[in-house]
Amino acid sequence: IIVFADGSEFKDHWIPRNTEERIPVVSNNISYHSNRTKSLQNDYSFERLRNDVVLFSLYTFQLNQTQLEEIADSLQACYSVQNMIIDLRNNPGGDEQVLAELLSYFISKQPVQLDSYQKVNNNGTYHSFKYATNYPEDAVLFPGFETINGRDGYYSKNHWLNRIEPNPTINYAGNLYILTGEETVSAATYFPAFLVRNHRAVTVGRETPTGYHYMTANKFVDIRLPNSGIQVRIPLVKEVFDETVNNRVPAGRGLLPDYEIPLSYEEYYISEEDIILSETLDLISEGKYLGKNPFRSQLSIILSPWVISLVVLAILTGIILSRKIVRKG
Template sequence: MKRLSLLAVLIGNLSFGQQIDTLKTTVLSPKQLKEDFQLYRKMLEETHPGLYRYTSKEHMQSTLDSVASTLVKPKSFYQFYKDILHIGAQIRCTHSYAFPSKKVSQYSMNQISTVPFYTYGMNEKVYVLFNGSMNEGIKPGFEILSINGNSIESIKEQFYTYAWSDASIESSKIRFFAGSLFWMFYHALVDKSERFDITFKDLDGKLQMFHVKALTPRTSMANYKKNPVNKSILKKYKQGKRKMFKLGFPKDADKTATISISVFGGDSEEDAQQKTRKFMDMAIKKMEKVGVESLIIDLRSNQGGWDIVGSELLSYLVKSDEPFEYWRKGIAIIKDTTFLKYTEYSYQDWLIAKKELKEQPDGTFLVVNPDGPNPVLTQPKPNRFKGDLYFLIQETTGSAASEFAGAAKSRNLGTFVGSETNAAYDGGNSSTFIKMTLPNSGIYVNSPLVAGYLNVKPQKIPNRGVLPHHEVNFIRDDLLIRYDRQLEFVKGLIRKNDKKTESP
C-alpha cells in the first residue's frame, strides 16, 4: 500500500533539541503585518505564472484585498499564518505553500506539542497507525472520531480550507492527515491544548474515549518502541533507505515485472537523465531475458523531481516510432531580478534564462527552445518495452511524477489503477522556485516560476489530477497488515488477461 517514507525521514530528525513554541504568544503589529503581506503579494503578482490559471483575476484580487483590509489591528502569528495559507489555497497550486518556519522539520518535530499519534487518512477517515502515548488502551487501527469536542468532519473542513492542492483536486487533501502534515496543521489551525480528550471507534466498532497528554512528535516517536501496542505493526513498516528505482519480479504473477520509482531524482538535470537511462537499459535487458510481457510501474509516494525523468521514461514505453513533444509550452511572467535572491539563480543564470523567454502580447513570457524555433522532441528508444503496461498512482503521486502519469495516460500506454494524483493531469506550476522567508513573521513560502502545459489530450473531467481507470482504495485492515490491495488488483488484471489469451 502507500509507502510511509515520511516516517523514515522523520526518524532521521530525532537529533534536534526540544524547543518551546514561542509562536503561540507572538503578536505582530499592523506595520509588521503589512510589510510581510505586501512583499508576499508583490512576489505573487510579479512572478507567479499560475496566479490566475484556475482562479479568476477578479476573485484572486478580491481575496488579496480582503486580507489586506484586516491588517489594521495586531494579529497573532497563527492568525496571520492562516491568512497566508488562505491566499495559497485560492491559487490552487500544489507548489504554492507556506510553513510556519523555514526549519519546518525542527518546527514540526520538536517545537510543537500536539496529538501523540502517527495518523493516517484514508477514505475520508483518520486512523491511528502508531501510538506515541504510553496509553496501552489505544491500538493501531483505532479510528479517530473527535478531538476535544472537534469532530473529524469539522477538522477536515478546516484542513481542506487551507490545504494547498492543484486545480480542482480535493481528494488528495486527505494526505494532510498523515504524519507531520497532520501534526503541523492540527497545531496551527485547530487546537494547541496541552491535553486531548479523544473519542475513538475501536477495532470492534465500539466507541471509546481516552485522555492523552500533548507531546512533541519527537517524544511521540521515541515512544513508538516503548509502547507494546505498536510492536507488531512496527515490524510491518520497518524499511531501509528507498532507492530511486527498484526492479522486481513477483513470484505470483507470471512473466511480470515491477518498477517502483520513489523520486525523479538526481544531482542535476543531466545526472537525473543519465540515471534513468542506465536503469531502464539494465531493466529492459533483464526483462527480455526472462520474457516479461507485463510491466507494472509504481508511482505511489513519488512526489516528483526532475521533469527530464518523465520524458526519458516515456521514451522507453511509447508504442510509436515517431519523436514526441513532452511539453506543449511553458509560461513565465518574471520581468526583472528583484526576487532572484530568493531563488537558486545567480545573475549570470538569469541572463542565460532570459534568452529562453519570448514576450507575449499579454505581458507573459513563453519559454522557448534556445537552440532554435522547433519544439524539443524526444526520440523513442529502440530497445523500448513492447508489452502490456500498468501504472499504480494515488494521492501521494505528485509534481513531475503525476505529469509523467498524465503523459502516459494521454497516449493510452496502459491501465491506471489506484486513486487520483495530487497534481494536475495537464501539467502544473513548477520548474524552479522562489523560497522566501517573510521578514517579520518568519513564515516560509514557496512559489513556482514557470507554468507548464503538457502535450496531452484533454481529460474528460478538466482541472483534475490523473484519474485511474480502476479506482481501488485501501481499507483499515490493509493498513494493519500492510496488504497492498492496489498491487494485488493489478496482478488480478494480468492473470485475467492471460486467461483470455489462452488457446481454447
C-alpha cells in the same frame, strides 16, 4: 468546560501522564507503510512476480547516468515478459531529463504532439527577488521567453515533452500497468500522464495530487519576509502538459486512475498484503487492459491526411469551375 451555542456543555477530563498507554498508530508490517519505507531506502528495483508479470518499482526520477544504464539493462532482460507493473505510488518526482529518457524506453512510435509549454510572469527581473535567499536581486531567469498576442505572461515552446522520441535501442513493448497514489507527484505524475495520453498504459490506484493539465514547478524562489523573517518557497514556472479536456482528463483534477482503488481502513491499518498490487495482478489475470482511446476524437478521424487532400482538391476544383462560369457569363 466548553459551552456550545445550543447550551450543551462538554467537560474535558484530564488524564495524568503516568497513566497513559502509548499504542503505535501503525506497524511497519502493514504493506502501505512498508512500501513507503522501501521508497526511502531504494531508488528503484525489479522483481519477477509471475512468469507473465514483472514489477518495476521506481521511487524517484532523480537518477544518475549509471542508474539509467542499469534500468535499461534490466528492461532489456524483461522483453519477453508480457506485463510490467510500474509502481510510482511513493515517487516525489525529480529531473525532467531523466523522465524524458525513461519515457523513451516505453514508446515505440512517434508520440502525440501535445504542444506543451512553459509560462512565467516576467522574462526580466523580479521585484520580489530583493528578499530572495537563493537568487541575486538582479537575476534574469527566463530571457528566452516571449509574449503571445492576446495572452498574458511570457511563454516558451521549447518544452522537453515536445522532444521525446522512441529510444532506438531500449524499448519495452509489453503491457504497462502503472500504480499511482496520493504521493505520486511532479514528474511522477507526468510519466503515467504521457503514457495514458498516448494510449500506451493504464493506471491503477488513486488520483495524483499533481494536476494532469499543468503544475507549477521547475524553478523556485525562496523569499524571507523582511519583518517576520518567515521564509516561503514560490514556484516561478507554470508547466503546461496538455490542454485537452474530456471525461478521462477533466479540468482541475490530477491524473485519474483507469481502475480506482479507494484508500480504505483495511489498507492503512490492517493489511499486510499490498491491496493495490494484488488488484492489479487480478486485472492482468482477467485480461483487463486498454479500452477505447478517449483521446481519439471524431475530428482527428475526419481530418486524416487523405481526407484533407480530398477536401483541398475539392476546393481547388470548385474555384476553377467558378472562374470558368464567370468567364462564360
